[in-house]
Amino acid sequence: MEQHFQHLFEALSQVDGYIYPNEIDLHWGLMIVLYPYITGLVAGAFILASLERVFNIKVLKPTYGLALLTALAFLVVATLPLVSHLQNPLRSYEIFMTPNPTSAMAIFGFVYLWYLMAVLLLEIWFDYRRDFVIWSKESKGFKKIFYKIITLGINDTDENSVKLDDKIGYFITVLGIPSAFLLHGYVGFIFGSIKANPWWSTVLMPVIFLFSAMVSGIALVMVIYMVVSWIRKVKIDMDCLDTIAKYLFYILIIDFTLESLDQIHRIYEAEESFDIIKVLVSGKLNITLLFMQVIFGTIIPLSVIGFFQIYKPSEKIRKVSYFLTGIFVLIGIFFMRWNVVIGGQLFSKSLSGFTSFNAVYYGMEGYIMTAVWLILPLLILTFLLWLMPPWKKIS
Amino acid sequence: MYAFAKPIELLAQSKDTDLKEDKTDQSLWGMGVDLESCIGCGKCAEACKIENNVPKEPFYFRTWVEQYTVKNDGEVKIESPNGGIGGLKQSVPTEDIFKSFMVPKLCNHCSEAPCVQACPVGATFISPDGVVLVDESYCIGCSYCIQACPYGARYMNPYTKVVDKCTFCYHRINDGLEPACVEVCPTNARIFGDLRDKKSDLVKFLQKNPTQVLKPHLNTSSRVFYNGLSSEVK
Amino acid sequence: MNKYLSKIIFRLLFSFVVFVSIFILVQRSLTPESFGKYGHYRANSIEDNKIQTSFFKGEAECASCHEDLYDLKDSDLHSEISCESCHTPKIDVTTECKEMPPVVEGNIELCALCHATNPGRLKKGVPQLDFIEHKEGKNCIECHNPHAPWELTE
Numbered sequence: 001m002e003q004h005f006q007h008l009f010e011a012l013s014q015v016d017g018y019i020y021p022n023e024i025d026l027h028w029g030l031m032i033v034l035y036p037y038i039t040g041l042v043a044g045a046f047i048l049a050s051l052e053r054v055f056n057i058k059v060l061k062p063t064y065g066l067a068l069l070t071a072l073a074f075l076v077v078a079t080l081p082l083v084s085h086l087q088n089p090l091r092s093y094e095i096f097m098t099p100n101p102t103s104a105m106a107i108f109g110f111v112y113l114w115y116l117m118a119v120l121l122l123e124i125w126f127d128y129r130r131d132f133v134i135w136s137k138e139s140k141g142f143k144k145i146f147y148k149i150i151t152l153g154i155n156d157t158d159e160n161s162v163k164l165d166d167k168i169g170y171f172i173t174v175l176g177i178p179s180a181f182l183l184h185g186y187v188g189f190i191f192g193s194i195k196a197n198p199w200w201s202t203v204l205m206p207v208i209f210l211f212s213a214m215v216s217g218i219a220l221v222m223v224i225y226m227v228v229s230w231i232r233k234v235k236i237d238m239d240c241l242d243t244i245a246k247y248l249f250y251i252l253i254i255d256f257t258l259e260s261l262d263q264i265h266r267i268y269e270a271e272e273s274f275d276i277i278k279v280l281v282s283g284k285l286n287i288t289l290l291f292m293q294v295i296f297g298t299i300i301p302l303s304v305i306g307f308f309q310i311y312k313p314s315e316k317i318r319k320v321s322y323f324l325t326g327i328f329v330l331i332g333i334f335f336m337r338w339n340v341v342i343g344g345q346l347f348s349k350s351l352s353g354f355t356s357f358n359a360v361y362y363g364m365e366g367y368i369m370t371a372v373w374l375i376l377p378l379l380i381l382t383f384l385l386w387l388m389p390p391w392k393k394i395s
Numbered sequence: 396m397y398a399f400a401k402p403i404e405l406l407a408q409s410k411d412t413d414l415k416e417d418k419t420d421q422s423l424w425g426m427g428v429d430l431e432s433c434i435g436c437g438k439c440a441e442a443c444k445i446e447n448n449v450p451k452e453p454f455y456f457r458t459w460v461e462q463y464t465v466k467n468d469g470e471v472k473i474e475s476p477n478g479g480i481g482g483l484k485q486s487v488p489t490e491d492i493f494k495s496f497m498v499p500k501l502c503n504h505c506s507e508a509p510c511v512q513a514c515p516v517g518a519t520f521i522s523p524d525g526v527v528l529v530d531e532s533y534c535i536g537c538s539y540c541i542q543a544c545p546y547g548a549r550y551m552n553p554y555t556k557v558v559d560k561c562t563f564c565y566h567r568i569n570d571g572l573e574p575a576c577v578e579v580c581p582t583n584a585r586i587f588g589d590l591r592d593k594k595s596d597l598v599k600f601l602q603k604n605p606t607q608v609l610k611p612h613l614n615t616s617s618r619v620f621y622n623g624l625s626s627e628v629k
Numbered sequence: 630m631n632k633y634l635s636k637i638i639f640r641l642l643f644s645f646v647v648f649v650s651i652f653i654l655v656q657r658s659l660t661p662e663s664f665g666k667y668g669h670y671r672a673n674s675i676e677d678n679k680i681q682t683s684f685f686k687g688e689a690e691c692a693s694c695h696e697d698l699y700d701l702k703d704s705d706l707h708s709e710i711s712c713e714s715c716h717t718p719k720i721d722v723t724t725e726c727k728e729m730p731p732v733v734e735g736n737i738e739l740c741a742l743c744h745a746t747n748p749g750r751l752k753k754g755v756p757q758l759d760f761i762e763h764k765e766g767k768n769c770i771e772c773h774n775p776h777a778p779w780e781l782t783e
Contacts, residue, residue: 087536
């Protein structure tokens with residue numbers, strides 16, 4: 001407790017203006033910035049996969065399996081920052097037992113379960129089923145046991161069964177698109193429905209979250225595709241990569257438009273909360289919003305990829321640019337979540353003052369833990385790619 | 396600009412206090428705050444901390460008193476050092492002051508509480524007699540209710556690890572006692588009572604004075620009514 | 630193909646049904662008993678919230694033993710003020726005032742809580758003064774009886 005109160009005393013010295021006494025401590029920190037970020041990556045990666053499956057953009061085929069496995073790897077980790085943030089994590093099962101029908105947060109358990117099992121796992125299963133049957137005969141040891149179990153005893157590999165797999169997989173993906181929207185849209189609604197907080201309370205919040213999620217997910221798959229291809233020493237399909245970048249560009253435009261619309265609307269209406277929000281954006285959020293999110297994470301990627309739509313430089317330059325742009329976008333969207341979650345708590349509900357966010361390095365809410373939660377899905381993805389390599393599928 | 400305080404009957408029929416069993420003599424608790432009487436002595440905040448074991452480290456309050464100083468140049472200074480405990484003192488020179496007043500704040504026990512709406516598990520609720528309470532054995536500590544409260548009335552108790560807030564001294568009012576803050580107020584600036592009891596001091600207070608609630612535009616149906624709430628109050 | 634389709638549906642659907650059944654069973658057993666009686670909360674929590682030690686006993690309790698002091702207070706300008714407003718209960722060990730009498734140190738700081746000059750207190754009916762100007766910062770209770778402030782000992 002000593003540490004906690006020392007921290008509170010420090011926080012008091014960083015209070016500016018008047019805040020309600022109980023607002024001195026930020027209640028939602030890095031872990032709550034991470035959760036929408038990770039579910040956003042999941043939703044975005046899935047949407048990219050569905051572009052190939054449902055909208056028949058065949059050029060994206062090389063990244064289809066990769067996108068699905070990326071979504072799975074990140075989805076598995078998604079709950080962990082959330083549960084670790086709770087004061088009483090051992091009671092977290094209550095969200096499944098007695099979810100409050102009026103609470104946006106209560107949707108979490110069921111949407112997560114539904115999306116994980118009914119959508120993602122099923123889709124992967126139907127996509128890989130025939131390969132599991134074939135691989136179970138060809139491999140040895142752990143892999144053999146795993147493949148055998150996962151086929152659930154169904155060993156059909158004939159043409160008809162594959163056609164049926166395809167149809168069912170298509171149907172699931174179609175179901176999966178609104179499910180992915182719900183998985184991440186409700187997070188936006190969690191913030192957008194809080195009338196007490198003027199920075200959060202906007203109709204556009206779920207939509208903005210959704211489109212920035214798609215942007216981050218697409219950028220993630222793009223970067224991972226490049227990294228995995230580099231590790232495997234395999235040639236990158238440039239048509240595929242160019243197309244991914246193109247979709248990233250289009251959706252980033254929509255995302256940027258929505259966010260700008262939100263701000264323009266705020267500035268124009270200039271209602272009660274505008275005075276303090278103006279100071280917030282130009283002051284405490286100056287770097288994370290104007291520089292990291294807008295310039296670094298949006299304007300630069302838009303300019304680079306936008307330029308490529310007009311004039312296509314050499315393959316090498318494009319590869320490096322796409323890689324860097326992807327990283328920029330990923331960082332920019334992380335800061336978008338930061339600006340929403342932490343920005344919304346930096347100013348008081350009295351609209352008359354500010355408090356400060358004291359990020360720590362160690363502990364469950366620290367930078368190191370954040371890095372752990374971000375690296376863990378990559379390790380899981382590596383394992384999944386070893387277990388179910390998309391490039392070894394029999395087409 | 397201030398909400399027309401809903402007629403008492405309407406409030407009494409708020410769906411959150413409807414019982415599944417019939418209780419025709421059910422109270423509906425509320426509080427009146429007379430800003431024309433509050434002198435900012437801070438005794439209410441101190442008594443509350445003592446009565447309810449609120450963490451002594453001076454950053455968590457179930458109730459606190461704010462001092463508003465409107466200067467001649469129009470600037471409004473708001474302060475609440477240690478929640479008002481120890482008495483509110485004025486540091487602005489008298490000649491610069493246009494007007495100054497004190498405002499006690501507490502949980503408004505809204506009939507349409509955004510915190511109750513937000514809780515994912517049902518750990519905070521409105522009791523049948525209209526008091527917003529926290530179920531300490533059920534709260535998972537997600538802090539969503541704290542984010543949802545427009546009045547800054549809730550906090551995370553670092554010792555019990557659950558959310559805490561003013562309970563209208565629920566352990567006292569059902570025994571015929573008044574909340575601790577009402578008990579010690581030297582100027583009777585806090586008036587506690589049953590909104591359904593036509594003879595209560597609170598109902599008389601509401602009938603006699605033009606009362607307002609905090610942040611009426613948020614439509615929370617607050618049951619803490621202020622007399623003399625000036626437009627500077629946040 | 631029909632055989633394959635039926636295999637898929639049967640096995641997947643079967644596992645789904647099993648999962649949902651287990652889920653419902655677990656949900657029934659883990660939900661607290663009184664949950665949902667009055668609303669989406671554990672109804673027994675209402676009684677739980679009533680269980681708490683009261684430290685402030687209320688004026689009537691004090692008056693039951695200290696009747697003379699109470700009557701004195703009632704006769705003068707501090708009549709509206711509850712005893713416990715100044716005599717904050719001591720709570721370290723016990724709440725019994727016979728064992729831990731709420732003795733209060735009668736000093737200027739206590740009186741200043743209400744009576745120190747503050748422009749926000751104007752016209753509230755409480756006399757305010759600058760304590761240095763008044764009697765050069767002398768302790769108030771040297772002249773004023775705290776239970777009957779206009780009974781001056783001079």
